[in-house]
Amino acid sequence: MSDVVEVRDLYKSFGSVKAVDGISFSVQSGKIYGLLGRNGAGKTTIMQMIAAQLFATDGEIKVFGQSSYENNRVLSRICFIKESQKYPEHFLVEDVLALAPSIFPNWDEEFAYSLIEQFQLPLKRRIKKLSRGMLSSVGIVVGLASRAPLTMFDEPYLGLDAVARGLFYDRLIEDYAEHPRTIILSTHLIDEVSRILEHVLVIDRGKLILDEETEALREQAFAVAGTASTVDTFIAGKRTISREPFGTFVSASILGSLNAAERQRAVALGLELAPVSLQQLIVHLTNGKSGGKEAEAL
């Protein structure tokens, strides 16, 4: 698989703030990446540098094998949907759709209009009169219908309700299956998006602290649920990430994998086994690396 983005020893400072502090990673083609981390971790700054909207203080970024700065061949293959996307003052929703084909060579107009309908966006309304959620929906429509080979969504769902977020995930995964491309999604809602992420990059205070395939991560832990005493007997001696009581029941997350005999024992004891929450696992794995409480909630 070829690399769409290669980031090597990347630094970005704003005065004394080290927003990005020596990061290296690669993004492979045809995968969905989650760029995760707490507020101020450096996610937006990294995406801005990939999209050539910000100069690095030091380090190297290659996108499709080249520098993206003032490079139209590369920039025409990137769609970057920002959290605070700005549009010209007078723009209507339909003006955004009319402009898009000149920016994105793979723009699919029919798909765009079907998304506009599904997100219930008013074509004739001024962008500046849209609600926060509607504005996010416009970004999502552009991001999806652009079909850009590298599409980056930076917290694309501010103000979006759960129904609209579900619609976004469903349309993204369906369209991605038909038109494979590389997607980087920055988000705090890890569990909500975990089903669509194939790879996670976790940033903490400007540093990359986790770079892992989602499947490999999931195999590092499991959840077990049942009556408190049975769960406690089963997890004795195992590395417990969390233990949550629900009345007389308990659900516990354990680090490590189970062999066949242990699985059989769990079933015989009447316990339920399930994959662990990605959010919980990432928080646990990153706590040690980030030095404590800071990673408690991503």
Ligand SMILES: Nc1ncnc2c1ncn2[C@@H]1O[C@H](COP(=O)(O)OP(=O)(O)OP(=O)(O)O)[C@@H](O)[C@H]1O
């Ligand atoms: N233009 C700027 N001038 C000064 N500091 C900045 C600037 N842009 C970002 N920063 C700082 O750089 C750090 C990283 O910010 P960034 O926006 O990349 O974080 P983020 O991970 O995207 O956060 P969030 O999840 O809240 O959007 C923060 O400390 C932020 O205050």
